[in-house]
Amino acid sequence: xxxxxxxxxxxxxxxxxxxxxxxxxxxxxxxxxxxxxxxxxxxxxxxxxxxxxxxxxxxxxxxxxxxxxxxxxxxxxxxxxxxxxxxxxxxxxxxxxxxxxxxxxxxxxxxxxxxxxxxxxxxxxxxxxxxxxxxxxxxxxxxxxxxxxxxxxxxxxxxxxxxxxxxxxxxxxxxxxxxxxxxxxxxxxxxxxxxxxxxxxxxxxxxxxxxxxxxxxxxxxxxxxxxxxxxxxxxxxxxxxxxxxxxxxxxxxxxxxxxxx
Amino acid sequence: xxxxxxxxxxxxxxxxxxxxxxxxxxxxxxxxxxxxxxxxxxxxxxxxxxxxxxxxxxxxxxxxxxxxxxxxxxxxxxxxxxxxxxxxxxxxxxxxxxxxxxxxxxxxxxxxxxxxxxxxxxxxxxxxxxxxxxxxxxxxxxxxxxxxxxxxxxxxxxxxxxxxxxxxxxxxxxxxxxxxxxxxxxxxxxxxxxxxxxxxxxxxxxxxxxxxxxxxxxxxxxxxxxxxxxxxxxxxxxxxxxxxxxxxxxxxxx
Amino acid sequence: xxxxxxxxxxxxxxxxxxxxxxxxxxxxxxxxxxxxxxxxxxxxxxxxxxxxxxxxxxxxxxxxxxxxxxxxxxxxxxxxxxxxxxxxxxxxxxxxxxxxxxxxxxxxxxxxxxxxxxxxxxxxxxxxxxxxxxxxxxxxxxxxxxxxxxxxxxxxxxxxxxxxxxxxxxxxxxxxxxxxxxxxxxxxxxxxxxxxxxxxxxxxxxxxxxxxxxxxxxxxxxxxxxxxxxxxxxxxxxxxxxxxxxxxxxxxxxxx
Ligand SMILES: Nc1ncnc2c1ncn2[C@@H]1O[C@H](COP(=O)(O)OP(=O)(O)OP(=O)(O)O)[C@@H](O)[C@H]1O
Ligand SMILES: [Mg+2]
Numbered sequence: 001x002x003x004x005x006x007x008x009x010x011x012x013x014x015x016x017x018x019x020x021x022x023x024x025x026x027x028x029x030x031x032x033x034x035x036x037x038x039x040x041x042x043x044x045x046x047x048x049x050x051x052x053x054x055x056x057x058x059x060x061x062x063x064x065x066x067x068x069x070x071x072x073x074x075x076x077x078x079x080x081x082x083x084x085x086x087x088x089x090x091x092x093x094x095x096x097x098x099x100x101x102x103x104x105x106x107x108x109x110x111x112x113x114x115x116x117x118x119x120x121x122x123x124x125x126x127x128x129x130x131x132x133x134x135x136x137x138x139x140x141x142x143x144x145x146x147x148x149x150x151x152x153x154x155x156x157x158x159x160x161x162x163x164x165x166x167x168x169x170x171x172x173x174x175x176x177x178x179x180x181x182x183x184x185x186x187x188x189x190x191x192x193x194x195x196x197x198x199x200x201x202x203x204x205x206x207x208x209x210x211x212x213x214x215x216x217x218x219x220x221x222x223x224x225x226x227x228x229x230x231x232x233x234x235x236x237x238x239x240x241x242x243x244x245x246x247x248x249x250x251x252x253x254x255x256x257x258x259x260x261x
Numbered sequence: 262x263x264x265x266x267x268x269x270x271x272x273x274x275x276x277x278x279x280x281x282x283x284x285x286x287x288x289x290x291x292x293x294x295x296x297x298x299x300x301x302x303x304x305x306x307x308x309x310x311x312x313x314x315x316x317x318x319x320x321x322x323x324x325x326x327x328x329x330x331x332x333x334x335x336x337x338x339x340x341x342x343x344x345x346x347x348x349x350x351x352x353x354x355x356x357x358x359x360x361x362x363x364x365x366x367x368x369x370x371x372x373x374x375x376x377x378x379x380x381x382x383x384x385x386x387x388x389x390x391x392x393x394x395x396x397x398x399x400x401x402x403x404x405x406x407x408x409x410x411x412x413x414x415x416x417x418x419x420x421x422x423x424x425x426x427x428x429x430x431x432x433x434x435x436x437x438x439x440x441x442x443x444x445x446x447x448x449x450x451x452x453x454x455x456x457x458x459x460x461x462x463x464x465x466x467x468x469x470x471x472x473x474x475x476x477x478x479x480x481x482x483x484x485x486x487x488x489x490x491x492x493x494x495x496x497x498x499x500x501x502x503x504x505x506x507x508x509x510x511x512x513x514x515x
Numbered sequence: 516x517x518x519x520x521x522x523x524x525x526x527x528x529x530x531x532x533x534x535x536x537x538x539x540x541x542x543x544x545x546x547x548x549x550x551x552x553x554x555x556x557x558x559x560x561x562x563x564x565x566x567x568x569x570x571x572x573x574x575x576x577x578x579x580x581x582x583x584x585x586x587x588x589x590x591x592x593x594x595x596x597x598x599x600x601x602x603x604x605x606x607x608x609x610x611x612x613x614x615x616x617x618x619x620x621x622x623x624x625x626x627x628x629x630x631x632x633x634x635x636x637x638x639x640x641x642x643x644x645x646x647x648x649x650x651x652x653x654x655x656x657x658x659x660x661x662x663x664x665x666x667x668x669x670x671x672x673x674x675x676x677x678x679x680x681x682x683x684x685x686x687x688x689x690x691x692x693x694x695x696x697x698x699x700x701x702x703x704x705x706x707x708x709x710x711x712x713x714x715x716x717x718x719x720x721x722x723x724x725x726x727x728x729x730x731x732x733x734x735x736x737x738x739x740x741x742x743x744x745x746x747x748x749x750x751x752x753x754x755x756x757x758x759x760x761x762x763x764x765x766x767x768x769x770x771x
Contacts (some may be wrong), residue, residue, distance in 0.1 A: 083414065088411040273609055275606055275612075277607075279609075279610035353524050356524055457706070459621075479628055489617065494613075497616055
């Protein structure tokens, strides 16, 4: 079966202050349909860069990116990125409702559009705030608007860049569970960037760790925890703790020593 | 001179000196003075123009040149500014030439344009457009340059067409900057319109001013100056209002 | 200003000149009095060798700079008073804003009326034109940030010391911006005064060459005017940077 989204020997060079900088080199990743893959890595390791390449927003300098077997040029249909920088991704001159409609308004009729927008806003719990302007919402709410905007397009692949980074623990947990639910209903393929180890283990079918400079994939780990998962019971399982332990180790932490970075 | 209410911040009592000056001028001034005719004579001064049905057409011609010139400058400045702001290499390629054009004072272009294009309304427009374009071009360039890359990626990942990307994202995002430029460019465009008219005497309020001065009709000169001033006020007021209200909405800081 | 030489930009500039030459020579651009760049260069040579250019340039510079210098004195002095003495500001600012809205060029006929076809007309016009940006920038420059004044109070500086050590340096960058704007405006308005008033200087030279149907010399004069503006601006900036190093750098004016 061809993977939904994949890259082989991916290399990315970006202009830096003193000449070109090689950010990613030799990255191989393939994500199957309906799979949930997390990308972990320290700040500045190139997670956002990798996601932008997978989303067709940044051309690769070397190697190949394919979506459903065809090499991509620009963002493929049905592949939607949710950006880390939500504040700049929402249009301040549009209400929440019209922001969520941005990706579908040109393609759908009024009735269907409204229905989808309401549905997406309900999923992220923001239906009551639909007529507010985004800059009147908290950071976490703004991020949920961005997620709703992506969901409204009914994407086949969701590329999410630290989507819950700005949220408090409780909202985060509830959105994590909503995301799992949405995925099991819609069979969306999800690539999820985070630097939260627990979150990665809890959500993923598989996780990869980016490290080095230029970065490549240092560790790939399958997470065979049973689904559906629960915030309390799953996180108390011995295999969950074991997996979590291994990821921390892969990120350079050792038992008995306080965490660094 | 009409005492108009100023926009917030400046206390209105500050108009006192100006009013006092006009009152004293009125009381002390000699109505026959060739240099300082008192304000009450100004209306008599422009009466002949009104009777000859020349004043309104002159104001109309000035306004037309001003509005058209500003509109062309806005379109030109916004488009070139966006292009130059979007690409470092386009910027590097064009900026020396643009800087050089910018350094040419509008006044020096008038005789040249008159010689090349003749004493026509097109000539007036060309002279007005060139200097009025700069403020708009510059603010637009900066705004385009500092536009968040995420804002530009958003419509791409949502699969919007190039047309929708331009109309739904780029245009609204740059509108405040364009209006900020227009706010600076509008008074400039009015000044240059009058300048061309004064120098070339083609038509409009400036030409009337020049003619009045040449005929030593001092009261008429002051009367026309007042009308030019009112025009200036109106322009300032309109563009400032438009700029603040639109940019508040667009920047999301109502 | 230590930038790399912009080869691409220079090439485009030269290319544009070449294109202009080509279009005029091949009559694709067909205006009766549009000279190609080579003719403009020739015109420049003629103007220089006949001595007309030097004389006109000297006259215009004299008038513009005299007016500007007077405006600098008056504008900085009056602007300081207005910026520092609150009651004066309250009882006059609105008048100034009302007067400022009058289009400056509309005063040129008034000045011609009052001072006739003389160099005084030019100087007055240049003065009036430069006064506004200098005055208004000085006023807003003098509005020191309250933080800085507080630090003056904390350090128990005298009023004079606060003025001299905090307010004035704080206003320098704004004043320099006003001076630069004022200089370019006074140059423009001097040219206008020469075109419609006093028959002398570069402004009159332009009109004269236009009437004599000498487009080459005319464009050359425009070129000289543009270069003069650039040089004057650079001189003011250079002088300001030398004199007020710290203040200019902190306002980011240096890099612009
Ligand atoms: N537009 C760009 N141009 C040049 N270099 C860039 C650009 N964007 C990112 N970089 C560089 O690429 C490297 C990786 O950046 P990236 O944003 O992918 O990191 P990240 O892993 O997402 O970090 P974080 O966790 O902080 O979001 C960094 O060194 C950064 O300086
Ligand atoms: Mg990132």
